Amino acid sequence: MTKEETLTSFLIETQARSYRLAYSVLRSREEALDAVQTAVCRALERQDSLRDPGAVKTWFTRILMNACNDTLRQRGRVVPFPEEGPELGREDPEPADDSLTRRVDALPAEVGTVIKLRFYEELTLKEIGEVTGQNISTVKSRLYAGLKKLRVAMEGAEI
Numbered sequence: 001m002t003k004e005e006t007l008t009s010f011l012i013e014t015q016a017r018s019y020r021l022a023y024s025v026l027r028s029r030e031e032a033l034d035a036v037q038t039a040v041c042r043a044l045e046r047q048d049s050l051r052d053p054g055a056v057k058t059w060f061t062r063i064l065m066n067a068c069n070d071t072l073r074q075r076g077r078v079v080p081f082p083e084e085g086p087e088l089g090r091e092d093p094e095p096a097d098d099s100l101t102r103r104v105d106a107l108p109a110e111v112g113t114v115i116k117l118r119f120y121e122e123l124t125l126k127e128i129g130e131v132t133g134q135n136i137s138t139v140k141s142r143l144y145a146g147l148k149k150l151r152v153a154m155e156g157a158e159i
Contacts, residue, residue: 006053010060011040017121018064024116025068027105035071039064055130061121062131065113103153104146111146114139 001009011018018039022032042063050059104112110132117123117131125143129136 001053003047003050003053006056007043007047007050007060010056011043014057014060018060021061021116021121022064022068024120025065025113026071031071035064035067038070039067042067058123058127058130061117061123061127062133065131100150100154103150107146107149111142111149114142115146115150118143 015036018036019032022035022039023029026032026035039060043060046063050056104115107115113132114128117128118125123131125136125139128134128143129139132139134142
């Protein structure tokens, strides 16, 4: 299978997973869809830079996370419109018990990203390091610090 075929089949198979990851970072349906579309375009444009077709998951996840980070940076420069009612989040409802989700979102961004990549996307620590550009020691310390904060926060909650 060629690089192009590998990339195309990966993108098709993981489109829902890519959207979920982007949504977990951006918390906006439209921005998540835009980020995924941007990431797919960038991946197709830069498919020659994919050296190892076996690493397509890590390679694409890094592109997607960079697209999400670009969106987050642009948010700081844009004045948001006021909310127009409760129907805005209807298409992507939070789980019935969203206390853990809220607590993960409340963590510092770099810690929350590591936890989301590890448990939502099931990436290895090495893959997370490649995606985020951090060494494995940093990834480990952020993961364990985040898990400790979550455990402390959840101790009083009914599980």
